Amino acid sequence: MVLPLLILVLVACAALAGWALWFVVRDRAVILKQLFGAAVVEALVVVQAVVAGVLMATRDHPVDGPLFWGYVATALIVLPIAAVWAFAERTRWSSVVLAVAALTVGFLDWRLWQIWGVA
Amino acid sequence: MSGSNGVSGSNGTSVPGGGSRPRGEARRTGAGFGRLLVTVYGVLAFAAIGRSTYELATKFSEAPFAYSLSTLSAVVYVLATIALAKGGPRWRTVAWVTVGFEAVGVLAVGAASAASPDVFGETTVWSGFGQGYGYIPLVLPFVGLWWLWRTRPRADDERAAPDPTATDPSATDLTPPEPTPDDPEVR
Numbered sequence: 001m002v003l004p005l006l007i008l009v010l011v012a013c014a015a016l017a018g019w020a021l022w023f024v025v026r027d028r029a030v031i032l033k034q035l036f037g038a039a040v041v042e043a044l045v046v047v048q049a050v051v052a053g054v055l056m057a058t059r060d061h062p063v064d065g066p067l068f069w070g071y072v073a074t075a076l077i078v079l080p081i082a083a084v085w086a087f088a089e090r091t092r093w094s095s096v097v098l099a100v101a102a103l104t105v106g107f108l109d110w111r112l113w114q115i116w117g118v119a
Numbered sequence: 120m121s122g123s124n125g126v127s128g129s130n131g132t133s134v135p136g137g138g139s140r141p142r143g144e145a146r147r148t149g150a151g152f153g154r155l156l157v158t159v160y161g162v163l164a165f166a167a168i169g170r171s172t173y174e175l176a177t178k179f180s181e182a183p184f185a186y187s188l189s190t191l192s193a194v195v196y197v198l199a200t201i202a203l204a205k206g207g208p209r210w211r212t213v214a215w216v217t218v219g220f221e222a223v224g225v226l227a228v229g230a231a232s233a234a235s236p237d238v239f240g241e242t243t244v245w246s247g248f249g250q251g252y253g254y255i256p257l258v259l260p261f262v263g264l265w266w267l268w269r270t271r272p273r274a275d276d277e278r279a280a281p282d283p284t285a286t287d288p289s290a291t292d293l294t295p296p297e298p299t300p301d302d303p304e305v306r
Binding site: 066067070071073074077078081082085086089091093094096097100101104 | 150151152154155157158159161162165166169172173176177204
């Protein structure tokens with residue numbers, strides 16, 4: 001993993017969560033544009049996973065592989081499911097769901113960074 | 120982020136599991152606040168699945184009891200998530216059982232781990248009352264039980280539209296139903 005990508009993912013997650021929380025305050029449901037935002041976050045996590053895989057394959061970086069990829073899999077699956085689940089609700093709770101999902105992905109990404117470094 | 124994103128024109132402000140709900144409206148466990156509840160349950164389910172899969176695959180023999188407990192809790196979280204999301208009569212029963220099991224489990228395992236830290240050999244999701252997961256495993260089942268209670272179906276909650284002539288013995292109006300003179304069924 002590389003630090004700039006980590007920061008980028010964390011900022012994207014925070015932005016998405018902030019956007020969703022703003023909608024909670026405004027008593028609005030999730031809109032399609034926010035799902036595109038979630039897709040951007042998802043794409044960044046994919047890029048990050050690919051970069052990590054390349055680094056693992058080319059350098060001798062000791063990482064607990066099963067643990068790391070388990071976290072990657074979880075981080076990748078949270079947003080798509082949460083997006084569908086949130087979009088089906090047409091109250092402000094849908095925005096709460098999206099915010100929770102974005103914060104969860106951010107947290108998982110932070111854990112990924114720890115696992116990458118500690119191992 | 121201006122508020123001018125007018126994609127969703129109609130914003131339902133009513134909360135489907137919320138307070139002033141007309142009688143006869145379905146009390147869905149997965150809507151309104153329940154939408155958030157199911158989300159948090161889902162995240163915890165994924166966390167528990169990931170944890171138990173990792174433990175079973177890499178180090179099960181180190182602490183078989185603790186890791187079996189992790190697997191059991193993962194299954195229970197998955198079942199509770201599905202049951203709360205679906206919310207039909209049978210799923211509601213499944214939800215009561217699984218969420219209740221979690222409440223008992225986190226208290227029992229939390230108390231056992233507090234009394235004797237290495238009773239399970241290794242930590243579990245429920246060790247220390249779920250402190251490894253921000254105490255969410257401790258809070259969540261009780262919120263879930265409260266929500267199941269709040270959204271419970273009542274006697275006057277028939278699927279069909281409420282019949283204005285139907286009387287409900289548990290209704291709050293204390294006057295007993297009296298046959299009206301012009302009721303055709305009264306002889």
